Amino acid sequence: MPIHNFNSGPSILPKSVYEEAARAVIEYNNTGLSILEIGHRTNWFIQIIEEARSLVKELMGIGGEYDVLFLHGGATTQFMQVPMNFLDQQARAAYTDHGIWGSKAINEAKVWGEVDVVQSSANSKYDHIDRLEFLSNKHSYLHITTNNTVEGTQVHHLPETNLPIIADMSSDIFSRPFPFSKCSFIYAGAQKNMGAAGVTMVAIRINDLPSISRSIPPIMDYRKHIEANSLLNTPPVFAVYVSLLTLRWIKEQGGLGVMEKRNHEKSELLYNTIDALPVFSTYVAPSSRSQMNAVFFIEDELLQQQFLDECKELGMIGVKGYRTVGGIRVSMYNALPLSSVQEFCSLMKDFARRKG
Amino acid sequence: MPIHNFNSGPSILPKSVYEEAARAVIEYNNTGLSILEIGHRTNWFIQIIEEARSLVKELMGIGGEYDVLFLHGGATTQFMQVPMNFLDQQARAAYTDHGIWGSKAINEAKVWGEVDVVQSSANSKYDHIDRLEFLSNKHSYLHITTNNTVEGTQVHHLPETNLPIIADMSSDIFSRPFPFSKCSFIYAGAQKNMGAAGVTMVAIRINDLPSISRSIPPIMDYRKHIEANSLLNTPPVFAVYVSLLTLRWIKEQGGLGVMEKRNHEKSELLYNTIDALPVFSTYVAPSSRSQMNAVFFIEDELLQQQFLDECKELGMIGVKGYRTVGGIRVSMYNALPLSSVQEFCSLMKDFARRKG
Numbered sequence: 001m002p003i004h005n006f007n008s009g010p011s012i013l014p015k016s017v018y019e020e021a022a023r024a025v026i027e028y029n030n031t032g033l034s035i036l037e038i039g040h041r042t043n044w045f046i047q048i049i050e051e052a053r054s055l056v057k058e059l060m061g062i063g064g065e066y067d068v069l070f071l072h073g074g075a076t077t078q079f080m081q082v083p084m085n086f087l088d089q090q091a092r093a094a095y096t097d098h099g100i101w102g103s104k105a106i107n108e109a110k111v112w113g114e115v116d117v118v119q120s121s122a123n124s125k126y127d128h129i130d131r132l133e134f135l136s137n138k139h140s141y142l143h144i145t146t147n148n149t150v151e152g153t154q155v156h157h158l159p160e161t162n163l164p165i166i167a168d169m170s171s172d173i174f175s176r177p178f179p180f181s182k183c184s185f186i187y188a189g190a191q192k193n194m195g196a197a198g199v200t201m202v203a204i205r206i207n208d209l210p211s212i213s214r215s216i217p218p219i220m221d222y223r224k225h226i227e228a229n230s231l232l233n234t235p236p237v238f239a240v241y242v243s244l245l246t247l248r249w250i251k252e253q254g255g256l257g258v259m260e261k262r263n264h265e266k267s268e269l270l271y272n273t274i275d276a277l278p279v280f281s282t283y284v285a286p287s288s289r290s291q292m293n294a295v296f297f298i299e300d301e302l303l304q305q306q307f308l309d310e311c312k313e314l315g316m317i318g319v320k321g322y323r324t325v326g327g328i329r330v331s332m333y334n335a336l337p338l339s340s341v342q343e344f345c346s347l348m349k350d351f352a353r354r355k356g
Numbered sequence: 357m358p359i360h361n362f363n364s365g366p367s368i369l370p371k372s373v374y375e376e377a378a379r380a381v382i383e384y385n386n387t388g389l390s391i392l393e394i395g396h397r398t399n400w401f402i403q404i405i406e407e408a409r410s411l412v413k414e415l416m417g418i419g420g421e422y423d424v425l426f427l428h429g430g431a432t433t434q435f436m437q438v439p440m441n442f443l444d445q446q447a448r449a450a451y452t453d454h455g456i457w458g459s460k461a462i463n464e465a466k467v468w469g470e471v472d473v474v475q476s477s478a479n480s481k482y483d484h485i486d487r488l489e490f491l492s493n494k495h496s497y498l499h500i501t502t503n504n505t506v507e508g509t510q511v512h513h514l515p516e517t518n519l520p521i522i523a524d525m526s527s528d529i530f531s532r533p534f535p536f537s538k539c540s541f542i543y544a545g546a547q548k549n550m551g552a553a554g555v556t557m558v559a560i561r562i563n564d565l566p567s568i569s570r571s572i573p574p575i576m577d578y579r580k581h582i583e584a585n586s587l588l589n590t591p592p593v594f595a596v597y598v599s600l601l602t603l604r605w606i607k608e609q610g611g612l613g614v615m616e617k618r619n620h621e622k623s624e625l626l627y628n629t630i631d632a633l634p635v636f637s638t639y640v641a642p643s644s645r646s647q648m649n650a651v652f653f654i655e656d657e658l659l660q661q662q663f664l665d666e667c668k669e670l671g672m673i674g675v676k677g678y679r680t681v682g683g684i685r686v687s688m689y690n691a692l693p694l695s696s697v698q699e700f701c702s703l704m705k706d707f708a709r710r711k712g
Contacts, residue, residue, distance in 0.1 A: 197594070217467050237554070
């Protein structure tokens with residue numbers, strides 16, 4: 001039975017990435033060595049990480065004013081590392097709050113300085129994201145989450161602001177063209193659109209790194225990582241390699257424009273199906289819907305469980321909503337084929353006909 | 357040409373680990389899914405991480421008073437995370453200083469509290485480690501590095517102390533039986549004896565975790581990781597799986613006693629060869645020599661370069677000394693076969709005969 005993987009992350013990657021990564025675990029590039037035993041200071045690995053850093057810049061359309069790092073620790077560690085480096089003691093940062101991950105970022109930032117939540121949809125179950133215009137001379141930066149994996153919303157208009165923008169793009173990086181160069185700092189855990197779990201990509205406009213009075217722990221200091229060309233400590237070699245393979249695949253497929261076209265086609269099909277079938281509902285505002293994660297539900301919980309069971313029987317996995325939200329969640333990252341969404345929508349229609 | 361991999365880390369792993377890991381990248385355990393696309397909250401992955409946590413305890417011979425975590429960030433992040441959790445503001449910690457990694461741990465600790473270096477061999481090029489007896493009622497813990505990868509020394513007698521011992525065992529974990537239960541906290545980057553780069557193992561005696569007045573960043577709080585069963589954020593799934601395969605291999609081979617026997621045989625052969633050939637020298641004190649990393653040199657630098665070139669031609673890789681130390685370094689972790697050391701020693705003898 002073919003599996004349709006709608007996991008929210010770690011999630012499906014291109015089949016060619018699995019094949020090439022598996023070959024490298026046996027032997028990397030005719031070296032006689034597994035990729036797992038290659039030293040991180042060898043030319044072999046330097047070429048891997050340099051190509052990956054350069055592909056990130058190429059896909060983002062950013063230049064030498066930025067540096068790109070591949071770090072440990074997941075986006076959650078960035079929730080801490082960003083304020084450590086960008087938010088001075090007693091200084092204030094502006095955060096938007098549109099979901100569980102943004103709110104975790106806020107909690108980590110509060111350890112280091114003052115946080116003002118300048119926009120939130122918490123009072124309406126995180127069901128929408130309004131356009132934001134935010135001018136300020138008392139905040140060090142504005143932090144946003146461009147896609148809310150758990151709640152199924154996505155930023156469709158970058159805020160208009162005079163502040164440096166720091167963007168957590170973990171769940172929609174490289175899924176669409178984006179005005180990357182309007183951001184001072186972009187970060188993303190790799191395990192959705194950019195590779196396997198275990199590495200986090202960071203792009204920094206170097207001149208926007210502020211001087212901070214606290215002593216930054218050396219291992220958390222972006223400047224030290226930049227000086228060390230992203231080799232300050234042993235990087236997660238294999239995870240960086242899988243990111244490189246995924247970045248190459250994105251480029252070979254035609255880049256971010258092609259990704260967006262495909263992602264639009266998949267998500268439009270799914271949202272149209274939800275809207276057409278009364279048994280399925282979503283409280284996410286149409287203008288805020290995510291192309292990556294569709295969050296919806298069946299009001300009757302027994303019926304919903306039946307639907308989830310049928311998904312499982314048909315090899316459609318990862319469709320149960322996040323534990324705090326419930327319902328159904330379908331994630332449609334770059335590597336998910338249209339055919340998986342088509343199969344899923346067929347089941348929805350069939351289910352609605354049988355149970356409706 | 358067969359390759360002999362003497363890398364200091366990332367380093368050689370058992371061939372069976374490469375084979376099983378490569379299979380899992382294509383399809384994990386008849387799931388129809390690559391290990392790279394499996395969600396970290398699935399039963400599949402929970403079984404992987406629980407077996408790995410339990411194997412660590414079994415190999416260490418420690419019980420329920422400890423918890424075992426698989427974390428991001430490398431041992432270098434532990435250099436910061438340990439004092440964040442164990443060293444209160446204005447409190448003092450005792451550190452030994454026997455090499456570059458211990459001294460980096462000291463630098464990270466100084467950000468968080470007061471550090472007293474209670475034993476150091478820095479003044480003699482880190483060439484030895486004395487027995488340490490250290491009683492104190494003014495220090496929160498004693499931090500040691502059990503093996504110095506760069507300098508080629510190893511702790512052969514655990515310090516006698518009334519303080520909680522915190523041990524960085526990155527480069528000799530599971531290479532020998534060890535009084536693990538005399539330590540309050542043990543950590544190790546996986547990329548030498550325990551797996552691939554990208555995951556760090558931590559074993560904590562739970563009751564020894566102190567109350568600390570600072571607010572610990574949530575993502576760095578060991579208590580929160582323990583409560584979340586090592587799933588506080590998305591773990592590096594593949595790296596944890598490779599650690600599980602390596603831990604299984606250690607157990608199947610017969611455990612830590614067998615590892616030590618093999619490691620002793622390899623290192624004895626190498627050190628005997630160094631001692632027998634006047635062209636090779638080492639300044640490491642015989643009683644402090646590491647079974648994992650032998651650091652030595654040829655006084656004539658041109659001759660030394662010739663030797664390093666010959667190693668390269670014969671597929672013996674990773675034998676150049678660490679950049680700040682120079683010379684020759686041969687790392688002999690668990691998975692390195694005796695035959696590689698035999699080949700290397702043959703070359704040494706042959707070289708000495710030709711050039712001596």
